[in-house]
Amino acid sequence: MRVYFAPLQGYTESFQRLAHRQVIGGCAEYYRPFIRLERGEFRRRDLAELSDGDLDSVPQALARSYDEAFRISELVSSHGFRRLDLNFGCPFPKVVSGGYGSGILGNADAVRDVLRVVEAFPDLSYSVKLRLGQSSVDESKSLIPLLNDTRLCQVVMNPRLGRQGFGGEADWAAYEAFAGQIRHDMIANGDMLTKDDASRFSAVMIGRGLLGNPLLGVELSEGVAIEGGKRIELLRMYHRAMVANLGGIEQPLQKLKTVWDYFLPDAKGRLRKAVIKSRTLDEYLGCVEALFDSLGSEWASGDLRY
Ligand SMILES: Cc1cc2nc3c(=O)[nH]c(=O)nc-3n(C[C@H](O)[C@H](O)[C@H](O)COP(=O)(O)O)c2cc1C
Structure with missing residues (x-):
């Protein structure tokens, strides 16, 4: 099984990520919390974090237009990263109301505009992390052809609606239906706290479960029990x-x-x-x-x- 470390703003910062990689490992990739533009400028703390030299990790962009996605792609490329994830899943109300995160999912034109960036940076390998929708599962369903037509290395799905935040039930039947129609590698995300929670998937992204039990990833990916x-x-x-x-x-x-x-x-x-x-x-x-x-x-x- 492949295990990916989920990004958590305020938690999976350089000091934590590097310590996990150095001492425990077991994760195929470590996603970094999103980078965004504020009034046209990058946040200072994002720039400081990005300079930690951890070029095997995956930076993430919170963008709602081609121009924003372009500037973030340019930034991570200039630092030497080879990967970029596009965040279409953040459910925080301020993010959603600005048309970012899961707030973009109901606007297929905006999603298409952001995804055009993939053609501008052939040396960057892109992925998408998304939810089922902001208000309806139909939002992710209608994006399937667009996602399949885009050069992506993988798609991560937390099968909740944005309006559920981090609570409520994940809809794993809707996940299976979506994953079955996506031609890219799919990674399941959400609520995996134990080996049993993750065992039926071939690739999982884990956040809170790995921060709680940092050994969960290596136990899953290597099929061992550390006692x-x-x-x-x-x-x-x-x-x-x-x-x-x-x-x-x-x-x-x-x-x-x-x-x-x-x-x-x-x-x-x-x-x-x-x-x-x-x-x-x-x-x-x-x-x-x-x-x-x-x-x-x-x-x-x-x-x-x-
Ligand atoms: C405090 C907090 C911050 C988060 N920050 C990000 C982020 O920057 N980018 C992102 O894609 N997801 C972010 N997430 C979502 C997680 O990556 C993950 O999708 C979510 O926690 C569900 O997975 P889990 O149940 O394994 O934790 C955040 C979640 C929390 C609780």
Whole structure:
């Protein structure tokens, strides 16, 4: 099975992605959170992230016109990237109301306009990440011929409507119907937290499940189970690599605390709270080590899911 790391704005940033690749791996590609233009300019933090040298990862464009898609393609090409994903799935209301993300899916002319960019950059390999529609499954259905006529290396689908946000049920029957008519490689995305959730697909993209259990990808792609002490050691090393990768920034503590929004959700509440409440980096690191030390007995007793 091929596993792809999903992009999560605010979470899958360079420090996290590089640590995962260095210590754990198992992912065919790491997608980066979207790049967008604001009043005609690139955001400074997008430019800083893009300069991390991780050229094997996949940048993503949030664009609603050929011109915007062109400028983002030009930017990633000039940095040396060979891939670009086009985001037609972001459901955040501000994004959707501007005609971006899943807000573009009901406007086939705008989608066609964005996709024209593929012809302008023959050296870039493009993919699309989308939803079933913003308000109706018919939106993605009507895009099938256009997607099939476009040079894409793969299509990622989270089978929800944009208006569902990240809640509600995914419609896997609609996914199968869509995937059956797409000539490109299809990647299933959404709600995969365990090996069982992913097992019926040949390619999956996982976000929150991998941030929660960073070993899920390698276990799925290599068909192995990493257990006990080895598991804890890898998680410790992954966390240490994230800390090291944040070495140069001013407020590493704030960034590190966001990791725990998803990381190891079943780890003991008391120790987890101490990590999140810590006031200095030293205090934080001590609390994290205590939490890792506690995992051994929790896993041995079967209290911990991962
Ligand atoms: C906080 C947050 C930020 C996200 N940022 C992006 C993004 O920048 N680009 C994108 O394509 N998807 C983004 N997503 C969607 C995820 O990539 C993914 O499609 C979604 O979380 C469903 O997969 P999962 O259930 O495996 O997490 C984001 C999701 C969340 C919760």
